[in-house]
Amino acid sequence: MTVREAPPIADTDPAERVGVGGRLVLLAGSGALLAVLGVWMSGAAVPGYLRDPGAAVRWGLPVVTTLTELAGSLTLGALVLAVCVLPRRAVAGAGSAGRAGATGASTLGLGYARSLVLAGVAAAVWTVLSMVQLVLTYASVSGRPPDSATFGEELGVFVTQIDLGRTLILVTTLAAVVTALALLVATPTGAAWTALIVVVGMWQQAQTGHAAGSASHDLATTSMFMHLVGAAVWIGALAALAVLLGRLGPDLAPAVARYSVIAGWCFAAVAVSGLVNAVVRVGGLDGMASRYGALVVVKAVLFGALGLLGLMHRRSVIPRLGDGGRPRRLFWRLVGVELAVMGAVSGVAAALGSTPPPVPDEPVADPTPAEIVTGHVLPPEPTVLRWLTEWRWDLLFAFAAVAGIVVYLRWVRRLRRRGDAWPVSRTVLWVAGMALFFWTTSGGPATYGHVLFSAHMVQHMILAMVIPILLALAAPVTLALRALPSRSGSVRGDGSRGPREWLLVLVHSRIGQFFANPIVAAVNFAGSMIVFYYTEAFEWALTSSVGHIVMVVHFSLAGYLFANGLIGIDPGPRRPPYPQRILVLFGTMAFHAFFGVTLLNGESLLVADYFGLLGREWGPSAIADQQKGGGVAWGIGELPTLALAVGVAVSWARDDERVARRRDRRVDRDGDVEMDEYNAMLARMSERDGSQPR
Known part of the structure; x- marks a missing residue:
């Protein structure tokens, strides 16, 4: 932050000033x-x-x-x-004509x-x-x-x-x-x-x-x-x-x-x-x-x-x-x-x-243990059908998911109107990722994630490992950078920041580059799990709406940065060579396995004052459910990691193919200079060996 000096204010019409003041008075x-x-x-x-x-x-x-x-x-x-x-x-380049106020x-x-x-x-x-x-x-x-008399003290x-x-x-x-x-x-x-x-x-x-x-x-x-x-x-x-x-x-x-x-x-x-x-x-x-x-x-x-x-x-x-x-x-x-x-x-x-609503804002007369702890009625015992039909709406994330689909489709439409192509597969991946995000934050995982640790772990794994892969392969940043300039006024040369300018600021900032680095993203992705589950942050996310929002945003963003650093198309991180990416990926996989096994064999209940006091009459005990959640982290969490490994391998193979094709085109155009030099070197060595006395 820097202290700024306000520039001198040009004189304005007094009638206009009165009009402004009058309209503000009208508003208030x-x-x-x-x-x-x-x-x-x-x-x-x-x-x-x-x-x-x-x-x-x-x-x-x-x-x-x-x-x-x-x-x-x-x-x-x-x-x-x-x-x-x-x-x-x-x-830049604008003339003075037509760019002056009433005073010139x-x-x-x-x-x-x-x-x-x-x-x-x-x-x-x-x-x-x-x-x-x-x-x-x-x-x-x-x-x-x-x-x-006592108002101030009270x-x-x-x-x-x-x-x-x-x-x-x-x-x-x-x-x-x-x-x-x-x-x-x-x-x-x-x-x-x-x-x-x-x-x-x-x-x-x-x-x-x-x-x-x-x-x-x-x-x-x-x-x-x-x-x-x-x-x-x-x-x-x-x-x-x-x-x-x-x-x-x-x-x-x-x-x-x-x-x-x-x-x-x-x-x-x-x-x-x-x-x-x-x-x-x-x-x-x-x-x-x-x-x-x-x-x-x-x-x-x-x-x-x-x-x-x-x-x-x-x-x-x-x-x-x-x-x-x-x-x-x-x-x-x-x-x-x-x-x-x-x-x-x-x-x-x-x-x-100031008016009492028809639905009374009064505490429940005889609350159940679940209502006391969570503020919500305990949902029915989960089944496959209920995982798909039970809803606990999160309006912020639901609106964000729908808005994300609308904006992405509008950008694709803008490119096509301009005559540019955009792969249909990327659009399908984005829509699928946003739909899955919608369900994960408002559907079955959200409903049961507040009362079952295993369900919470399902929600966590989807947010951090499944959805980010879909979004990273959809290349939203690349699409935005291509689509936004096509609109009149979107490319700004007047010092203001529109969506494209803010996106470039975030992508090229030092903080953005640091957290987008695949190694840093991997450490953040894996290390934040330990910090989250073995500190008070987990309880904060369970008992506070702000904590829940922070949890969803953090793990979704951490997962995207990790996936984009390994297999993503969007600009930003300086990606390491493919062998190092494989090492980073398998190191993260090993950590996930260790984390899951620790929960699977653990006998100490996390946030016992929460999960242990819900009064559930269905399902496994709280500690058994937590151990089940460890199995989710170990088993289900490895599947997206294997998918990432396959993605890195495919990208590696495609990169080798692109390098080979570029070399073949260079050989067709300029000849195989490297091979010619190698053959010349062998010929010189042969001549030197032949000239030496035997």
Whole structure:
């Protein structure tokens, strides 16, 4: 990170400044108004029967929550603009004509610096509002007004000993950290790390909503997280573009075009997560008749209107942004209406957060041992059919798998439209890998992997050894590098980073090169298993949704780097000669065998407080099941390793064939120089021997 200096700000039209401020007021005001209206409709502001914190808390909390979410959205949106949207410098070779602002001075790159300043200011507002939200939240849950004599002391206990209080103070702290970092970073990489902190804060915020019952807590949390992040990027980036409009100048057209693609993915994420949230929290058709259900319908209608506005925005305005005059006014009119509807959606969302859902958010009255330990009802005894029909949905990974298939197929289609070929076998391998990833993270392995160590080991082996082979042979990085430049505006010369630029940064970075090295990848692949299973990381993955996400991402990525280093097609690692690859592979195979045998013969139960207290009445005992999992690691894990060995051998043979064909072509063109020199050397030796006296 480096400290950056903001460039001088070009003068803008005062009327335009008023327009920007007015539209931001419209955004915040419509959200606050809809929050108040939603609270009134839901009856959430009715005084409590036992303890009432006061009207200021009942009405103020939804409004403050809405403004807090909007401030966080503006922070994330401004950072996203700096990460992958806004130009940082003039395009090489571009003339000055048509590249200047109203005053004649070039504004290229000015919006980038101001976006980071905007992110810092918005994060500061987010910090203050989060603190106010913390105070009002405690007043609401405790039923005590903030001016009570012991409120401060009780608030200290709330933020140090109660989960909700600790979560809210953590969000406030993260917002304060983002405030400082946004004003210090100067590169897209720094902005990306700062945006990641905002995403962590939103994950924490997702923990504070309705959990919709313990049985659906994980699904409700992940869907809420997707909803928050998708809506935040969508709302925040558009609001940031509105604020920065006077500084963008000729950067406006490419910035809006790039934002439009991001908004399309955000629309999909918000739509899917909103549907899942509605199903989980409403429970059924009867729940739609409640006040909560009515608010869900209002939000869905507003969301549909927002999607139509976005479609109009992309098809009508973007192609005409560079013309100036009326198209610019048209852009402002659409943006103003879209921001107003976004604020309304945010307000309804805040009202939903203040309204009890039809599915009560209450602990199970008589929980089973499995529900106490895992938070879920124990699934039925596994059979072959149930491995294929039981589902424990993981919305994040399911969305990622579907998105991966859609993007890959679009890239293939783009190549074919351009007249370039792409092997069908690679497409089939990618689709199969993504489908297998979908099932592994949401199907039978996910369902039984939380209650059976052997099932967890099946999930682990598929994630780390089967899926990565399919994906590595599908060559997604190679496809991306070939497909992305074919799209207008994807190859950027203005200092910004699109998908292709970020991909090249990751592939050629020192960290990427280090971890992609086949030897390092093998050590990481094998060594992380020991670290994971014989430390508290295993328990963290079993008991925490964050830990589970980290586990899936780590082992999937480690497996891909290992497979790509041995048999992959994608660029990146400097692969060793084939004999060394065989040695690395068989060394990893031996380690897997050792790890599996250790578990197979072990008598000490891993995470005994978890697997030993589930109260299963079916299947083997916990220790017997763990030993069975060792057999899975030893037996099933060796099959993909043998497949890798066959792949390395085939690649070795093909490489030898390519070398032989190149030599044959060189001989046909230039003659066999090496053989001629060898024969000449033999002739000279023969002459020398013949000239010597006998």
